[in-house]
Amino acid sequence: MINKRLLIKNLLAHNDENSFYDKKRKVDISQKEGKAKFLKHICALSNSNPKNNSYIVIGVEDSDNAIIGVDFFDDSKIQNLINAYLTNPPIVQYENIPFPHLPDDKVVGLVTIRPNDKITSLRKNIWKYYGGSVFFRDGSMSMPKVFDIEIKDVNSKLVEAIESHAQNNIEHTLDGVFDFMTKRKDFNPQYKVFKEYFVVCWSGQKKVVKNEIFFSRVDIKLINEEVRLFYSTLDEVSIEYTESSFKIVEYVSLGLQNSYKYYPLEETIISFENNANYSINTQLLFQPPQYDKKVLHHIYNTNNKILEKLKKGLLLNKNEEEDLLNLPATYLICYLNLFHEAIDKLDEAKPFLKAHKSNVYSLYKDTMRILRKVKYS
Secondary structure, three states: OEOHHHHHHHHHHHOOOEOOEEEEOOOOOOOHHHHHHHHHHHHHHHHHOOOOOEEEEEOEOOOOOOEOOEEOOOOOOHHHHHHHHEEOOOEEEEEEEOOOOOOOOEEEEEEEEEOOOOOOEEOOOEOOEOOOOOEEEEOOEEEEOOOOOOOOOOOHHHHHHHHHOOEOOHHHHHHHHHHHHHHOHHHOOEEEEEOOOEEEEEEEEEEEEOOEEEEEEEEEEEHHHOEEEEEEOOOEEEEEEOOOEEEEEEEEEEEEOOEEEEEEEEEEEEEEOOOOOEEEEEEEOOOOOOOOHHHHHHHHHHHHHHHHHHHHOOOOOHHHHHHHHHHHHHHHHHHHOOOOOHHHHHHHHHHHHHHOOOOHHHHHHHHHHHHHHHHHO
16 A cells, blocks of 8 residues: 555655656646646646556645645545546546644645546636647646657556555554654544554544534544545534444534534545455535525625725724624525525635635635535535
């Protein structure tokens, strides 16, 4: 089994970006331009490596390979995006890899592209790229090309060597468990071994609501691969496990006018097999709350007035400051109740929420994560 942290180190140490490996400071697939560029790189790496895996490492400075990290990204539906825009899509996996020197809310993103031995192309237009375009890697660049010859397999042995040097061992596993138990000692850390091989560590603050047990400030990690499976400082999570599976149900708190309720968002089940393999299956559970349209019109207009004041640099009064903290979630509720323009308003608000002194930008990011899961499902 590959230790993904070692794999990233080996990729960074190997050499600069090439035809099987790319690195990015960050990616933003919430915007059309960022989505298009991400798809272009996936297409190019898949086409340039018909026989071996290729990788994108996210959260690394281009100039000196400094690992700066990015926000935890738990979009389990990223394959849906790939399938929607690419013909002959490769299998793409996004994983969050923690590094000891990074703060808790930062990880390195690792995108693994598993080829299908077919030519991958854009299925339809996106941004400035036309449907039918085919991309390949030219050194460190993803370039459109006309292909009329068989693709040569030049990277398989090199990638195999890099992956073999990233294999996990008992020392790495034990170090990972001890490190997690020490680092999370204030949040009731636990571990369990599945099928005599897989080690899952998790921690969280326990709370009981109407006889149901939830956890907040949850951190869940598959030690064997050094992959962070879940991390949140905001959400409520229920955890169940058997001898062969580990189930996470994520809940979100949504509501209006100080009346909130927990709604199940997504269920993730990790199933462990006897042959040292495992699978992760996710299912969206979310059913958006429905509200009276007159009430929503009032809240929507209030949000718009606050946004206009932020744009003009005007100070908010006390009530508006309180409403500002609810602005991302209430715009989301409006959108889910068919106020289609609310999503555009939320996008407009992003730079102003990011610049605000409160923690509203964290709430915005959490809202966008919920929206992303719902849209791609």
